Amino acid sequence: MGWAERVVRECLGLSEGERFLVLTDPGMEELGRELFEAAEGTDRALVIIDPRETHGEEPPDHVAAMMRSSNAVAAVTSWSISHTEARRRTCEAGARVASMPGLTRDTAERAIDVDYKRLRSLSRGLAERLTEASEARLVTPAGELVIDISGREALADDGNLRDPGEFGNLPAGEAFVAPIEGSAEGHVQIDGSVAPDGILDEPIKLDYKA
Structure with a gap:
């Protein structure tokens, strides 16, 4: 099974005859x-549109209407539709949406064509540990950041887009949790990359005080 079949069968769980839109x-x-x-085997459509100028920019209205009338949408685009009104309304209409902005073949074959049973077990296990924890610490050679996460429920991003x-x-x-607002204290140095700019020429240093 290749990466595309993983998306269609394991992540979106498409059934025969469902309306499927590839954007x-x-x-x-x-x-x-x-x-x-x-x-x-699905009632599929492939729509190729001009790329937007920035992440979060809305697709054309007639394409947004096609998204809302689909059972599932997979967006393999140069920009991200994740935080668009079109995507939100598509989900409100009951469609499942997989967004893959900036996807490369290497990433698809290395990080999408994976064992989802194991991935889901690891992601959900980490989410449970974060939910049970009261504090998160990020410790690096550049410094330490301490965040209060007590009482917050963590979520698992496990590739299950079937509902x-x-x-x-x-x-x-991924497993993620929202910290208590204003609780972060310490230092962070970002020396890799930052979206949407990519690889950094110089590190970004952030100081937090609770």
Whole structure:
């Protein structure tokens, strides 16, 4: 099973005859077509639109209408639809949405074509540990950050987008929790990359005081 089949069968759980929309743009068309081909047996459509200028910019209105009338949508686009009104309304209408902004073939084959049973077990286990914890510490050679997470419920991003209205980014494999507002104290140095700019020329240093 390849990465596209994983998305269609294991993540979205598409059934025969379901209305499936693949949204892509010219720079991502090859990957979009692979998803379209993997969804044989569904009532599938492939829509290629001009890329937006920035993440979160809305797709055209007539494309947003197609999204809302679908059972499932997979967006393999140069920009992210994750935080668009079109995506939110699509989920409110009951469609499942997988967003894969900036996906590369290497990432697809390395991080999407995985054992989802194991991924879900690890993600949910980590989420349970975060929910039970009262404090999170990020310790690095550049400093330490302490965050209060007591009473907060953590969530698992495990690639399971099978229920009506579900939304997630792929690749998956994450456990996350919202900290108590204003509780962070310590130092953070970001020396890798920051979206949407990518790899940094110089580290970004952040100081937090509770």
